[in-house]
Amino acid sequence: MSYNVNEKGFYGDFGGAFIPEMLYPNVEELRQNYLKIMQEPEFQKEFQQLLVDYVGRPTPLYFAKRLSALYNTKIYLKREDLCHTGAHKINNTIGQILLAKKLGKTRIIAETGAGQHGVATATVCALMGLECIVYMGEIDIKRQAPNVARMKMLGAEVRPATSGSKTLKDATNEAIRDWINNPENTYYIIGSVVGPHPYPDMVARFQAVISSEIKHQLLEKENRENPDYVIACVGGGSNAAGAFYHFLDKKVVKIIAVEAAGKGIETGESAATSALGKIGIIHGSKTLLMQTDDGQITEPYSISAGLDYPGVGPMHANLFQTKRAEFLSITDDEAMKWGLKLSKTEGIIPAIETAHAFAVLDKKKFQPSDIVVINLSGRGDKDLNTYIDYFKLT
Amino acid sequence: MHHNSSINDKLKEDKKLLSIYFSAGYPNLNDTKTIIESLENSGVDMIEIGLPFSDPLADGPTIQESSQIALHNGMTTNILFQQLENIRETVKIPLLIMGYFNPILQYGVENFCKRCAEIGIDGLIIPDLPVDIYIENYKFLFEKYGLVNVFLITPQTSEDRIRYIDSVSNGFIYMVSSASVTGNQGIFGESQTNYFERIANMKLKNPQLVGFGINDKTTFNQATKFAKGAIIGSAFIKFLKENGVNTIDNFIKNII
Numbered sequence: 001m002s003y004n005v006n007e008k009g010f011y012g013d014f015g016g017a018f019i020p021e022m023l024y025p026n027v028e029e030l031r032q033n034y035l036k037i038m039q040e041p042e043f044q045k046e047f048q049q050l051l052v053d054y055v056g057r058p059t060p061l062y063f064a065k066r067l068s069a070l071y072n073t074k075i076y077l078k079r080e081d082l083c084h085t086g087a088h089k090i091n092n093t094i095g096q097i098l099l100a101k102k103l104g105k106t107r108i109i110a111e112t113g114a115g116q117h118g119v120a121t122a123t124v125c126a127l128m129g130l131e132c133i134v135y136m137g138e139i140d141i142k143r144q145a146p147n148v149a150r151m152k153m154l155g156a157e158v159r160p161a162t163s164g165s166k167t168l169k170d171a172t173n174e175a176i177r178d179w180i181n182n183p184e185n186t187y188y189i190i191g192s193v194v195g196p197h198p199y200p201d202m203v204a205r206f207q208a209v210i211s212s213e214i215k216h217q218l219l220e221k222e223n224r225e226n227p228d229y230v231i232a233c234v235g236g237g238s239n240a241a242g243a244f245y246h247f248l249d250k251k252v253v254k255i256i257a258v259e260a261a262g263k264g265i266e267t268g269e270s271a272a273t274s275a276l277g278k279i280g281i282i283h284g285s286k287t288l289l290m291q292t293d294d295g296q297i298t299e300p301y302s303i304s305a306g307l308d309y310p311g312v313g314p315m316h317a318n319l320f321q322t323k324r325a326e327f328l329s330i331t332d333d334e335a336m337k338w339g340l341k342l343s344k345t346e347g348i349i350p351a352i353e354t355a356h357a358f359a360v361l362d363k364k365k366f367q368p369s370d371i372v373v374i375n376l377s378g379r380g381d382k383d384l385n386t387y388i389d390y391f392k393l394t
Numbered sequence: 395m396h397h398n399s400s401i402n403d404k405l406k407e408d409k410k411l412l413s414i415y416f417s418a419g420y421p422n423l424n425d426t427k428t429i430i431e432s433l434e435n436s437g438v439d440m441i442e443i444g445l446p447f448s449d450p451l452a453d454g455p456t457i458q459e460s461s462q463i464a465l466h467n468g469m470t471t472n473i474l475f476q477q478l479e480n481i482r483e484t485v486k487i488p489l490l491i492m493g494y495f496n497p498i499l500q501y502g503v504e505n506f507c508k509r510c511a512e513i514g515i516d517g518l519i520i521p522d523l524p525v526d527i528y529i530e531n532y533k534f535l536f537e538k539y540g541l542v543n544v545f546l547i548t549p550q551t552s553e554d555r556i557r558y559i560d561s562v563s564n565g566f567i568y569m570v571s572s573a574s575v576t577g578n579q580g581i582f583g584e585s586q587t588n589y590f591e592r593i594a595n596m597k598l599k600n601p602q603l604v605g606f607g608i609n610d611k612t613t614f615n616q617a618t619k620f621a622k623g624a625i626i627g628s629a630f631i632k633f634l635k636e637n638g639v640n641t642i643d644n645f646i647k648n649i650i
Contacts, residue, residue, distance in 0.1 A: 018527070169449065180575050
């Protein structure tokens with residue numbers, strides 16, 4: 001069984017391109033060209049060079065000694081938090097902006113929830129001198145003021161999404177509407193492994209550098225390529241897709257995807273799509289989706305803005321359905337506790353999204369000989385206000 | 395069982411056709427039947443009943459708002475079908491349901507088609523159901539229940555793809571007037587009228603109805619100079635917002 005996309009754009013039952021005809025020419029242009037462009041030596045050279053010199057790759061695979069002692073197992077942290085702009089998001093935006101340039105596009109649009117993908121997009125647009133418009137829910141703009149300021153400093157225009165629930169899914173709707181209205185010169189940089197084919201596959205390929213590096217680094221440190229476990233948090237699922245990518249077909253590697261339970265799966269304030277979702281269509285992709293019985297998309301909740309997406313990428317929906325990955329959900333309180341614990345144990349303040357992944361250490365029993373890799377997808381600077389409020393740090 | 399001859403008979407009439415779209419459940423939950431009957435009595439040729447969706451990504455602010463209010467009013471797929479239960483006792487003109495695919499998928503595509511056929515719905519317009527997936531998975535159901543499926547084309551659609559869409563269509567083609575979501579204002583410019591003429595010159599098997607951006611008599615006449623008819627949505631919803639459902643006749647009289 002393959003866990004990668006098939007020639008029709010599906011991962012098992014999930015994926016495809018459920019898009020209105022207005023988007024067809026753009027999505028089709030991308031579908032026909034993305035692999036060809038990504039495989040060109042010239043593209044690869046520029047992409048790899050920027051990952052090294054601009055993003056700061058490879059990121060360390062750090063043996064977390066104190067944490068390992070605490071849990072009596074071998075825990076490695078993949079330090080995506082050390083990437084330029086503070087998270088893995090930029091791996092993808094660097095790749096997509098180079099692709100946009102190859103396609104001759106001059107105007108870049110993006111959606112953002114917490115603002116991390118918006119900042120990563122604004123950054124690469126500044127780097128390439130391209131016009132950048134970021135759609136962000138009106139409510140998120142208020143919650144994430146520092147990232148809004150960053151995007152503006154980087155020269156991007158931040159447009160509020162005022163429709164629907166005024167959060168990430170509505171920002172995505174607005175970005176799609178913008179693309180419909182500007183079909184000729186505009187490229188849409190999607191920030192996660194969501195959206196119509198080929199986006200989920202393309203974004204996963206750009207993020208796959210994470211697992212590719214893990215393999216090389218583990219070989220050096222442990223004389224083996226495959227860990228026993230890879231753990232990552234999942235909202236849409238881009239950091240997880242990158243961390244899992246090169247291990248999907250290695251059955252010896254156990255894969256754990258961690259979703260946000262919010263206040264608890266049963267509370268109605270949750271973002272645990274695998275537990276609460278049913279198959280449906282969101283943003284052009286057939287996937288697991290939180291919705292009413294009538295097929296209306298519902299608003300998820302998590303304390304971490306980066307995990308409150310009502311769907312999950314089609315690759316992950318398939319990993320869940322085929323049981324290739326184990327899906328766990330972690331509450332706000334458990335994640336927040338881990339934000340503090342990682343800070344004090346290893347001197348690393350994680351993004352709240354990332355803190356969810358660490359909470360798995362309390363949920364599962366690992367053997368002393370197990371090698372457990374946790375993808376440390378982002379740093380916690382952006383979440384300082386939430387940490388301050390939660391722990392009354394002032 | 396009702397059959398799709400109704401739409402095709404209408405398309406053969408020697409006149410330019412006016413089709414009206416509205417969001418079911420707007421302005422009030424139970425306005426559906428009143429709106430449909432008033433539209434027929436005002437001389438409208440065809441009606442697209444909008445099944446509201448939480449995330450209508452091809453629609454502009456007007457239809458987004460009307461959909462959201464309709465859902466807030468409590469509109470569901472089941473309620474819409476109940477409201478339409480006896481509609482064929484009073485209404486003769488072709489009726490289509492236009493909606494996004496997810497609510498239909500949740501209802502069950504076959505169940506949905508079956509209910510439509512029982513009620514006397516003539517066809518469906520599902521903007522985010524791609525042609526290839528329709529052909530592979532659902533075409534046989536539409537045929538089984540005698541439903542016309544209507545596909546969209548846009549100014550960016552290639553000639554080959556237009557020919558392909560024409561070959562798999564069995565009613566009319568929904569011609570999106572410009573690169574835009576619904577609800578744009580203003581008259582059509584040269585590039586749009588050129589596009590209307592270009593499509594007319596392709597001599598397609600299926601007639602075309604132009605939609606998106608038709609808002610008054612001028613744009614209706616521009617659109618139907620080359621096409622068989624035109625569809626008005628956002629402008630009609632704005633009228634309902636300002637005037638309610640009792641004077642629908644006034645809106646239609648200003649168009650035809």
